Every structure is written in C-alpha cells, then in structure tokens.
Amino acid sequence: MASTDIGFGLGLRPEHYEEIAANPGRVSWFEALSENYMVPGGRPLYWLDTFRRDYPMALHGVSLSIGSIDPLDRRYLDDLKALVERVQPMWVSDHLCFTGLGGLNMHDLLPLPYTEEALDHVAERVTAVQDHLGQRLVLENVSSYVTYAASELSEWEFIAELARRADCEILLDVNNVYVSAFNHEFDALAFLRAMPRERVRQFHLAGHTHKGSHIIDTHDHPIVPDVWSLYGEAVKLFPGVPTMIERDADIPPYEELLAELDVARGIAAGVTRQAA
Amino acid sequence: MSANTGSLGDLQGAFQNYVLAASDTFQAAVRDTSKAQRATLLDVYRDGYALRLIEVLTNDYPGVMAMAGPDDFDYMARAYIAAHPSPHRSVRWYGGRLADFLAATAPFNATPEAAEMARFEWALSEAFDSADAPAITAESLMALAPEAWETLSFSALPSLRCLTLAFEVPQAWQRKEEVEAGNLEVARAAQPTVWAVWRPQFISNFRSLDADEAAMLAALVEGKPFPDLCEAVAAFTGEAEAPARAAGLLRAMVEGGMIAAFRY
Numbered sequence: 001m002a003s004t005d006i007g008f009g010l011g012l013r014p015e016h017y018e019e020i021a022a023n024p025g026r027v028s029w030f031e032a033l034s035e036n037y038m039v040p041g042g043r044p045l046y047w048l049d050t051f052r053r054d055y056p057m058a059l060h061g062v063s064l065s066i067g068s069i070d071p072l073d074r075r076y077l078d079d080l081k082a083l084v085e086r087v088q089p090m091w092v093s094d095h096l097c098f099t100g101l102g103g104l105n106m107h108d109l110l111p112l113p114y115t116e117e118a119l120d121h122v123a124e125r126v127t128a129v130q131d132h133l134g135q136r137l138v139l140e141n142v143s144s145y146v147t148y149a150a151s152e153l154s155e156w157e158f159i160a161e162l163a164r165r166a167d168c169e170i171l172l173d174v175n176n177v178y179v180s181a182f183n184h185e186f187d188a189l190a191f192l193r194a195m196p197r198e199r200v201r202q203f204h205l206a207g208h209t210h211k212g213s214h215i216i217d218t219h220d221h222p223i224v225p226d227v228w229s230l231y232g233e234a235v236k237l238f239p240g241v242p243t244m245i246e247r248d249a250d251i252p253p254y255e256e257l258l259a260e261l262d263v264a265r266g267i268a269a270g271v272t273r274q275a276a
Numbered sequence: 277m278s279a280n281t282g283s284l285g286d287l288q289g290a291f292q293n294y295v296l297a298a299s300d301t302f303q304a305a306v307r308d309t310s311k312a313q314r315a316t317l318l319d320v321y322r323d324g325y326a327l328r329l330i331e332v333l334t335n336d337y338p339g340v341m342a343m344a345g346p347d348d349f350d351y352m353a354r355a356y357i358a359a360h361p362s363p364h365r366s367v368r369w370y371g372g373r374l375a376d377f378l379a380a381t382a383p384f385n386a387t388p389e390a391a392e393m394a395r396f397e398w399a400l401s402e403a404f405d406s407a408d409a410p411a412i413t414a415e416s417l418m419a420l421a422p423e424a425w426e427t428l429s430f431s432a433l434p435s436l437r438c439l440t441l442a443f444e445v446p447q448a449w450q451r452k453e454e455v456e457a458g459n460l461e462v463a464r465a466a467q468p469t470v471w472a473v474w475r476p477q478f479i480s481n482f483r484s485l486d487a488d489e490a491a492m493l494a495a496l497v498e499g500k501p502f503p504d505l506c507e508a509v510a511a512f513t514g515e516a517e518a519p520a521r522a523a524g525l526l527r528a529m530v531e532g533g534m535i536a537a538f539r540y
Contacts, residue, residue: 035366042405043478063365069285076365101288105362106295107328117284145317146306213312216320
C-alpha cells in the first residue's frame, strides 16, 4: 500500500477521489483541507475516512485566523479538535495571517504587520490553540501583496521569533517565499536561512500567476523553474522535511500531479547525493 | 492617528474595510514598491474578494446561472456580496442566503422563479453533506405487531427537506445543461407543489409530493404517531380511505429511503 516514507504528498482533492482509489500507494501522504470536512456527513467524510485507512494525513486549515484581534472562535476550535480526533493527523496546520474581524470572514489570508504588538498577540493565541488541541500548531508563511509601513521586523524574523516564543512549528511554503520575495523585493534565500531548522515541519510547493509588477499566489499552474531552484536550496537547508504540492484550481489529472511530485523527489534525491 | 501608526486592531479594521470596498484609508498604511503602486497591490485583495465569492456562487447555483446567463449572474452575485459579507468559517456556507436575497431584493424579486431555483439548489447542496443515517426497510415495519401502529412514530433522514414551489424549478434544473446559459425557461406550475429533497446514500434525490402525501410527511417529521398521519391524509381522502392510503404512502417513503428510524 502506501510507502512508509513520509516524504512526498499531495492535497486531497474531490476531483481525484476515484483516481486515488484506483492507483494506491503513489504518494506517501495526503493533506486534507480541514474546513471541507467540518460537515455533518455525506461523501466528503466517507472519502476522508476511506483514504485515512491507507495513508497518513495532515490537516490544513484556512479559517483559524490566528492573527485576528477577534477572540478565538471556540466552536471552530472544538470542531477542529473533533476532526483531529477523527483523522489522527501527523500534524495540524493553518496560516500566519488573519481572515477577518467583527465576526466576518474575507475568505482570504490577509498578512499581519510584523510588529512587537502583533508578535505578542499571535504568540499568546498560538499557545491557547495548542493547549486546546493538545498538540503543536504548524503555521504557514503566506504570499502577500502589501508591505505595512508599520512593520518593525522582517517577515522571517517575525516567523522565527514566533515559532520560538510559542513553541510552534513552521510550514515553509517555498512558492510563497518566492512570491513574497518578488512582491516585497527581499532575498528569498535570506528568508529560508532564517528559519529555525528544527521547527520546519513541512514544505508546500505550488504554482502562481505572474503579473509583471507583482505575482499572485493562485495555485492554478505548475511549479516554475525558479521555485524548483528555491526548493533545492530549501532541501539542502532542511533535509528530510516532507514535501507536498498544492494545486487548488484548474486541477489537472492525478497522474500529472504525480509527475510533478516526481520532480520534487528528483531534486531532493539530487541534493541528498551531493551531500553524501 | 493615521492608519499607518494605528494599533493592530486599527490596521486590521482598515484592511478589512479596504477589502470590502467600504473605505480606502488602508492605503496610507502600506507602501508602494519599485515595481507597483500600492493601490494596484491592494486591489489584488479587493478584486480577489469578489471574484472568489462569485466563483463559489457559480459553483453552488448552476441552475440560477442557466436562467440568468453570465452577465446577469455576475450583477446579481455582486449585489449579494455587497449585501452579505460572510460570517462563515468556510465558503461552503456562503451562498445560503441567496434565495431570501433574491426574493426580497429589487430587481431580482420581479423574477420569483429565480429565488425558487436558488432555494431548490441550496436544498440539494444541504442534503449533499448532511449527516448520514441508514434508512429503515419495509420488512422491519411489516414485522411489527398491530398494536405497535397505535403509537408508531418516525424520524426522517437528517437530509430530508420539503419545499413548496410555485414554479417547475426541479424540472427546469434537470435541463440546465441542455441550454445556453441565460436561456433556461422555468414555467409556472399548475399549482404550488411540495417537493421532497433527501439523500439516502451519496446521491441527493428529489420528487414532488401529492397534497395528501405532503400533509402526511409534515406530520411525520413532527413525530406524530401513525393514527395522526391517517388523520392528515383523511382531510383529502375521507376517513374510510385514509388508513390504506396512509399505509401506501408510508411504504413509498420507506422504499424511497426517506425514513431513518421508528419507535412505538
């Protein structure tokens, strides 16, 4: 069945359910989008339970809104905890962002200002969420399109310090580093090098849309060569970290994503050979 | 105090208001880059907000799209989005108020069949991921002693919903892929009809109900015992015919997979 190595995974997408069932063991694990399975019943949960029998899984959310000044949503946390108990994931992740306030959800991952105030606020909330879930939270760096004038720290200083203070982990999205580095004109490698090695839990890889003056993180294209290069650097810095390809729109056949995952395997294997 | 130097809450509030197109003050809080103006960069968020929600509504309401066509659907969707910022943790729930919005808001309320199509499509989508429950079989009822029927009551599947529709919406919905978007015609029904939507396994089912069947099902979901279900039917058939008719209707509901449990 599934490989015992947890190196390379894909996002669990309804478009692929039948193909996954027909082609077992082609990936090591799946990442399931938490909110999609916070439903009472039906086909989504049936497939989640079916695949969980054969594959390790990670849970990945978009609505934790860890950075918002709204109080933590206790009902959301209870539902997330129930899903964690059902799935027994390898880890639980969400994004370093806010999604709205005043009880509203913009259904977007809005960046935070990198200030001491924000750092204190988020660290406290991460601690509360970790206590509620009974495990560490893994937070992903988002792609962003605006730089706050109020920021006192770089994004990488903020993330590294947050991980240390709150004792949480990092989902290092290599595409997001690339996108944000282009948009905010910083050195992507400096970002990678600033991540505390022992706290990098997982990589994401994804495609984007280049607009010339900025890049938008659309997750609807294959991964571009520059991001593959950056991934190669990330694998050198953080060997053995599991990798996942995120494709959220214009979803191609399963075989196509498997082929893309093979590119990641090849890069990681090449880095390992060079290091040996 | 400018938005630039405001607290975390000030900055977040200003950002949200920018996304909602309620205010532009957040511009003062962010920088231009050497490649792009801040307004261009901020509009990635503002434009992305509407586009994302329009996509969600498009996926949830193919029947409404088939009736409206892309331009009118876009206009309607933007009006809904402006009126209804999302309080939900998942976009899966975002479109839930569309039927009420169309029924209550000019100019959309001039086309009541559009609100009915939205109501029907939402019922289908609610049934899709409602709680699972196995349906009872006819055999399990036939095994009951006659006395049990005096107090026998039922629970419907969690997915069961009943809608009263004045238009032939479900029939039109089944034709939605046969016409070019914007050309789906929806006729008015001869009389308002109750439709049941439910999901016995993985596929949502729907069918129209006769008037006595609808009355009986309404009493059933309230937990009324079988004699009361007969009374509901008797209003249409007369007392003499009611028990046999009620038993036949119950059998059809059970065989259709609508009933989850019974007690007596």
